[in-house]
Amino acid sequence: xxxxxxxxxxxxxxxxxxxxxxxxxxxxxxxxxxxxxxxxxxxxxxxxxxxxxxxxxxxxxxxxxxxxxxxxxxxxxxxxxxxxxxxxxxxxxxxxxxxxxxxxxxxxxxxxxxxxxxxxxxxxxxxxx
Numbered sequence: 495x496x497x498x499x500x501x502x503x504x505x506x507x508x509x510x511x512x513x514x515x516x517x518x519x520x521x522x523x524x525x526x527x528x529x530x531x532x533x534x535x536x537x538x539x540x541x542x543x544x545x546x547x548x549x550x551x552x553x554x555x556x557x558x559x560x561x562x563x564x565x566x567x568x569x570x571x572x573x574x575x576x577x578x579x580x581x582x583x584x585x586x587x588x589x590x591x592x593x594x595x596x597x598x599x600x601x602x603x604x605x606x607x608x609x610x611x612x613x614x615x616x617x618x619x620x621x622x623x
Contacts, residue, residue, distance in 0.1 A: 501570035503600045507531040509556040524593035531586045
């Protein structure tokens with residue numbers, strides 16, 4: 495997964511971890527996987543004041559795309575600079591993707607409506623416009 499996609503996925507999962515409503519829909523194992531991503535990102539970015547402030551701002555306004563972009567930028571910078579951190583984050587995101595709810599969440603966060611993911615049996619025509 496490239497750094498931009500991995501960063502976007504991580505921030506989407508981090509923001510999801512701020513709420514509890516998703517936990518009831520996702521199931522316990524998916525929720526735990528999402529929380530692990532959030533914990534790793536928060537620990538990593540919590541080392542510097544500006545990053546810690548950005549996280550706090552995002553937690554206060556999780557739907558603010560500008561604040562998401564700031565945090566994603568910090569995550570991307572660290573992913574690009576630290577192969578070990580990138581590998582850990584990629585493993586954690588892959589764990590989230592092993593759950594149906596996680597796949598849906600990540601696809602919508604990283605695909606920017608440019609992809610479609612289908613699970614199970616799909617029959618009939620599909621038209622995109």
